[in-house]
Amino acid sequence: MKESEKQEIMKKIETKVDAIEKATSQPVSEKKFEDIIMQECLFYLNYQLEQGIIDTNEKQRVMKQLFQNMSKEFTQNELDNISPPAKGEFLIRFCLPKNIRDNVLGCLEEDYHVNFKRVGKDYAVILYYKEVFLSIWPMLYTKLKQLGAITFLEEFIRRVLL
Amino acid sequence: MSKKDKLGDFEEIVLLGVLKMRDNAYGLSVRNAVAEATKANSSIGAIYATLERLERKGYVKSWEADPTPERGGRAKRYFEVTGAGLKALNDMREIRAELFSDWDGLETLGGC
Numbered sequence: 134m135k136e137s138e139k140q141e142i143m144k145k146i147e148t149k150v151d152a153i154e155k156a157t158s159q160p161v162s163e164k165k166f167e168d169i170i171m172q173e174c175l176f177y178l179n180y181q182l183e184q185g186i187i188d189t190n191e192k193q194r195v196m197k198q199l200f201q202n203m204s205k206e207f208t209q210n211e212l213d214n215i216s217p218p219a220k221g222e223f224l225i226r227f228c229l230p231k232n233i234r235d236n237v238l239g240c241l242e243e244d245y246h247v248n249f250k251r252v253g254k255d256y257a258v259i260l261y262y263k264e265v266f267l268s269i270w271p272m273l274y275t276k277l278k279q280l281g282a283i284t285f286l287e288e289f290i291r292r293v294l295l
Numbered sequence: 296m297s298k299k300d301k302l303g304d305f306e307e308i309v310l311l312g313v314l315k316m317r318d319n320a321y322g323l324s325v326r327n328a329v330a331e332a333t334k335a336n337s338s339i340g341a342i343y344a345t346l347e348r349l350e351r352k353g354y355v356k357s358w359e360a361d362p363t364p365e366r367g368g369r370a371k372r373y374f375e376v377t378g379a380g381l382k383a384l385n386d387m388r389e390i391r392a393e394l395f396s397d398w399d400g401l402e403t404l405g406g407c
Contacts (some may be wrong), residue, residue, distance in 0.1 A: 179368030202382040233343040239369035268340025
């Protein structure tokens with residue numbers, strides 16, 4: 134990481150802490166402070182990932198390092214599941230049109246984090262995949278229909294059954 | 296209102312969802328507002344596809360905010376109902392009001 138990038142992240146963290154302290158008239162807790170640091174670092178790593186500067190393994194490695202240096206409240210399990218399942222993301226990228234793809238992925242990831250905190254990892258993953266399939270199904274159906282696959286299958290089943 | 300610009304049922308619901316969320320109208324919040332009102336789950340993909348269609352018709356406008364970490368570094372796309380959108384909603388309300396004007400009579404007849 135470049136020195137200028139480090140300084141930029143530190144500046145963002147300071148601005149956020151100042152804003153919270155001003156709004157609440159209280160110093161931020163250690164846990165909250167760590168949350169802010171994690172958020173900023175995660176944002177930075179995701180940006181690098183999007184740009185293709187680092188890969189997912191590198192992101193995970195850096196996040197692990199960060200977690201180790203922080204409070205014990207962040208567990209290893211939390212770290213491994215900080216991002217939603219990659220296969221779901223692939224399906225979205227594959228099936229949805231370009232103009233809404235990133236928006237849908239962003240909302241799905243936000244929803245995943247909310248569910249992760251609310252109901253835990255396993256159920257959050259199930260809900261994530263449910264949402265992915267609900268989102269891609271209309272597009273997938275239309276694409277398959279365009280290709281004639283659905284009509285072919287319908288005809289095939291009809292012929293076999295009747 | 297031409298046939299092409301006519302609001303579909305789901306489009307109308309999504310447009311009302313955007314209106315309800317005011318300054319915080321983006322995909323997920325609109326989806327939650329729609330799900331709360333209709334008591335049925337709508338997918339985020341369907342919400343965005345509808346919002347995209349509404350934008351093409353000129354009923355909503357959108358802009359992107361700063362990327363946030365909880366969205367994996369992706370930007371939120373906020374939506375706002377335009378004047379044409381409000382007019383379309385009003386037109387739909389008038390059509391419904393006109394059609395519902397005999398509702399009391401139907402109720403006393405036991406038609407529902």
